[in-house]
Amino acid sequence: MQKRPKVWRKVVANVPPWLYLGSVFILVGIVVVMTMRNTHREKSLTAQTLLEKGAALIKAFESGARTGMGMHWRGDQFQVLLEEMANQPGIFYLAVTGEDGLILADSDKGKIGSRLHGPEEMKALAIGAKEKWRVTSLADGRKAFEVYRDFAPLARRDAAEYCEEEVWQYACPWSRPGSSQGTGRQAIFIAFDVAPFDAALAEDMHNTVILSAILLLLGVGGVMTLFWAQSYRFSRRQLQDTRAFASEIINNLPVGLITTDSDGKLAVVNSAAERISGLKAADIMGKIPEEVLPGAWCSLRDVVDKGEPVMEHETECSFDGEKNLPLSLSASKILNEEGTHLGNLFIFRDLGEVRRLQEEVRRKEKLAALGSLAAGVAHEIRNPLSSIKGFAKYFEGQCAEGSQGRELAAVMAQEVDRLNRVITELLDFARPSDLKTRSTDVGSLIEHSLRLVRQDAEGKKITVTFDRNAGLPVIAIDPDRLTQALLNLYLNAIQAMENGGTLAVRAAADGRGGVRIEVEDSGKGIAPESLSSIFNPYFTTKSSGTGLGLAIVQKIIEAHRGEVKVKSTPDRGTTFNILLPVGRPEGVAS
Numbered sequence: 065m066q067k068r069p070k071v072w073r074k075v076v077a078n079v080p081p082w083l084y085l086g087s088v089f090i091l092v093g094i095v096v097v098m099t100m101r102n103t104h105r106e107k108s109l110t111a112q113t114l115l116e117k118g119a120a121l122i123k124a125f126e127s128g129a130r131t132g133m134g135m136h137w138r139g140d141q142f143q144v145l146l147e148e149m150a151n152q153p154g155i156f157y158l159a160v161t162g163e164d165g166l167i168l169a170d171s172d173k174g175k176i177g178s179r180l181h182g183p184e185e186m187k188a189l190a191i192g193a194k195e196k197w198r199v200t201s202l203a204d205g206r207k208a209f210e211v212y213r214d215f216a217p218l219a220r221r222d223a224a225e226y227c228e229e230e231v232w233q234y235a236c237p238w239s240r241p242g243s244s245q246g247t248g249r250q251a252i253f254i255a256f257d258v259a260p261f262d263a264a265l266a267e268d269m270h271n272t273v274i275l276s277a278i279l280l281l282l283g284v285g286g287v288m289t290l291f292w293a294q295s296y297r298f299s300r301r302q303l304q305d306t307r308a309f310a311s312e313i314i315n316n317l318p319v320g321l322i323t324t325d326s327d328g329k330l331a332v333v334n335s336a337a338e339r340i341s342g343l344k345a346a347d348i349m350g351k352i353p354e355e356v357l358p359g360a361w362c363s364l365r366d367v368v369d370k371g372e373p374v375m376e377h378e379t380e381c382s383f384d385g386e387k388n389l390p391l392s393l394s395a396s397k398i399l400n401e402e403g404t405h406l407g408n409l410f411i412f413r414d415l416g417e418v419r420r421l422q423e424e425v426r427r428k429e430k431l432a433a434l435g436s437l438a439a440g441v442a443h444e445i446r447n448p449l450s451s452i453k454g455f456a457k458y459f460e461g462q463c464a465e466g467s468q469g470r471e472l473a474a475v476m477a478q479e480v481d482r483l484n485r486v487i488t489e490l491l492d493f494a495r496p497s498d499l500k501t502r503s504t505d506v507g508s509l510i511e512h513s514l515r516l517v518r519q520d521a522e523g524k525k526i527t528v529t530f531d532r533n534a535g536l537p538v539i540a541i542d543p544d545r546l547t548q549a550l551l552n553l554y555l556n557a558i559q560a561m562e563n564g565g566t567l568a569v570r571a572a573a574d575g576r577g578g579v580r581i582e583v584e585d586s587g588k589g590i591a592p593e594s595l596s597s598i599f600n601p602y603f604t605t606k607s608s609g610t611g612l613g614l615a616i617v618q619k620i621i622e623a624h625r626g627e628v629k630v631k632s633t634p635d636r637g638t639t640f641n642i643l644l645p646v647g648r649p650e651g652v653a654s
Contacts, residue, residue, distance in 0.1 A: 099276045106268050110261045111197065111209075118211025118254045119195040125149050125158065125252070129217040147171050156208050156255040160215050161186075163249045180253060191251045199258065207262070208255040215252035304401045322410045323398065328352060331407060340391075340414045341383040358382055368395045368408050378415065390415040445487060453480040499542035499623055506539065506579050506644070507532045510571055513547045517554045525564035533572035539579060539646050541624055546644075549620040552613040553583045553640050560587025560638065577646030578626075584639040590632040598630065 128145050150158035150171030160169040165181040181189070189196070195213045202208050320337030324330055329352060333345035348356040358381040368374065373396040380388040392413045398406045453476075460473035514528055521528050557567050565586035574580040590598060601615040617640075621628045625645050632638040 096276075099272055102272050103265075103269055106265055110265060114209045114256050114258070114261070115195060115197050115211055118197065118209075118256065119213075121149060121155075121158070121254055122195065122211070122213065122215075122252055126215070126217045142169065143173060147173075150254075154257045154260060156202065156206075156257055158252075158254045160250055160252050163191075163251065168250065186251070189251075191249075200255075202255075207258050209258045209261075210253055210255045212251055212253045215250040305404075305406060317411075320410075320412045320414075322353075322412075324353065324407045324410075326406055328407075330356070337412070340389065340412065343383060368397060371397070373397075390419055445483070449480050449483055449487070453477055456480065499545060501540045501542050503538050504541050504543045504546075505536070506541070506581070507536045507571055509541075509543050509547060510550065510569060510581070513550045513554070514569065516551060517558065520555075521558055521567060524558060524561065526558060526561050527566045529566065529568045531568070531570040533570075535573050536571055536579060537573055537577060537646065539577075539644060541644060542620075545620045546624070549617045549642075550581075550583070552617050556613060557583065557585035557587060557638070560585055560589075565637075574643060579644045581642040581644070582639055583642075584637060586637040589634040589636055589638055590630070591634060595630060595632060599628075 125146070128149070129142065132142055132145065146158055146169055155171075157175075158171045159167050159175070159180055161167050161180050163186060164183045165179050165186045167175050167178050167180050170176050170180075189198075189212065191212055191214060193214050195211055197209060197211045200208055200210050317334060317336055320340045321332070321334045322330060322337050323332040329350050330348055333343075333348060337343075338345055343356065373394075375394050377393045377395075378390070379393060380390050382388045392415055394411045396409050398409050400406055456473045456476040460470050460477065463470035463473060510530060510532070514530055518528055554567065561567070566584075568582075568584045570582040570584070572580055599614050599618045601612055618628055621642055621644070627643050629641045629643075630638065631641070
């Protein structure tokens with residue numbers, strides 16, 4: 065930081081006092097004008113909001129009345145509609161009157177037949193087809209924001225046609241035979257309680273006044289600080305120190321921030337630093353960093369003290385002496401405007417999530433390369449296998465029944481079939497995740513998939529259950545690929561229950577329009593050390609498995625922009641949880 069030039073100090077000292085005083089008056093005028101404009105704008109917005117709300121309710125009631133006429137409602141049904149619409153917070157009444165102010169329909173049934181406004185007042189209101197408003201006082205002294213306009217749910221000729229029948233005489237009180245208002249115009253009034261809006265306006269006015277006062281005080285303070293700059297140089301220096309701290313320290317950062325003072329003690333520790341380090345600010349404030357922070361962290365201080373800033377230095381630190389956290393550290397000195405050293409600033413980010421994402425990217429790149437390689441190898445192997453199987457069948461037919469040669473040829477054909485199944489799984493895994501989606505009933509799809517494995521389950525004395533939630537939505541999925549994923553999970557579950565058990569499948573809406581599917585078995589479970597690897601290709605705990613089944617499941621679910629999770633307890637069973645979103649997966653054919 066550079067020191068303020070002496071020439072500038074002389075200019076500040078030689079400014080005439082009347083210039084400062086004039087600046088204060090100008091600032092006061094600006095603040096007053098801003099306050100008045102803000103108050104006027106708030107009142108206009110409040111009136112506009114209530115007017116639009118009243119207009120919407122009037123249109124809604126007209127539409128309801130029009131619908132009721134089409135459904136042959138009676139008068140009590142119109143009254144219920146009127147009362148229900150008026151039974152909202154902040155509404156005093158909703159009424160329909162004749163052109164002389166006599167109430168024809170009211171949210172308070174007891175007021176029908178009385179007068180809402182006098183004839184002269186009704187004429188003064190100049191009621192027309194467009195909504196108007198005014199602020200009036202009720203009989204009990206409360207203020208009301210009244211919105212009104214003509215009321216005509218149907219054209220007059222249509223209303224007369226509907227109301228001629230006896231069934232409509234109760235639904236059309238304004239057209240009842242013998243009514244003096246039956247042929248005149250009607251008006252609809254809705255009155256809102258303006259007390260909450262007045263309170264909010266008063267609160268906003270209060271806040272505006274406070275803010276204006278603060279701005280005024282800051283402005284006056286700034287002018288007076290300049291005016292008394294030469295007399296209060298020590299106070300000015302303290303203000304500069306505060307500005308330096310304020311410019312460097314930003315609250316509520318998503319990264320950890322720690323500062324030290326000029327004595328080298330910890331001065332500021334933000335909430336993100338507490339969360340990352342697990343240390344409480346109250347426990348470490350005022351202490352030397354070497355006493356509470358890791359050595360790898362504090363070694364940066366020597367570099368900073370030499371005047372060399374540190375930017376995005378990656379390291380690992382252990383704040384609790386056990387777990388190492390990957391961190392990105394930045395550090396610099398804090399200097400005031402005169403170049404005085406006030407302390408050091410340390411900023412650090414937790415790289416754990418970044419490392420996890422990097423590892424995920426590397427894993428997917430590795431899987432993509434592996435899939436491409438597998439596809440090429442599978443295509444090269446499948447053709448020779450077909451020839452080998454053909455020769456095996458030929459030799460099997462040439463050998464006598466029950467001979468060793470015939471048995472060896474049969475084994476050769478079986479092994480070729482097994483290799484073909486492995487190659488098929490390789491190709492399924494390597495195949496691009498192009499989905500052909502269509503709107504599908506997930507419940508019916510699950511029932512169909514369970515029928516395919518029910519015979520295998522019954523052969524091992526396994527009970528199959530399906531709990532289908534009644535509110536399952538129809539979502540866009542590829543039914544063939546999802547069936548393949550479910551079959552892989554079912555077969556894994558059946559193989560895990562050699563001595564019988566229960567295969568339970570549950571499906572329900574997840575509350576956001578998607579579907580959650582659970583596949584649970586009561587088998588031998590998965591060892592905790594294997595849980596993190598079960599979705600890796602070629603990882604298997606079975607002697608005859610290929611390790612591609614669950615990898616294919618994960619690939620299919622992720623292609624649907626879903627996720628699959630697993631929970632397992634050894635000797636108690638395993639649960640796979642699939643979440644499918646409601647939206648159509650990106651980049652798929654419909």
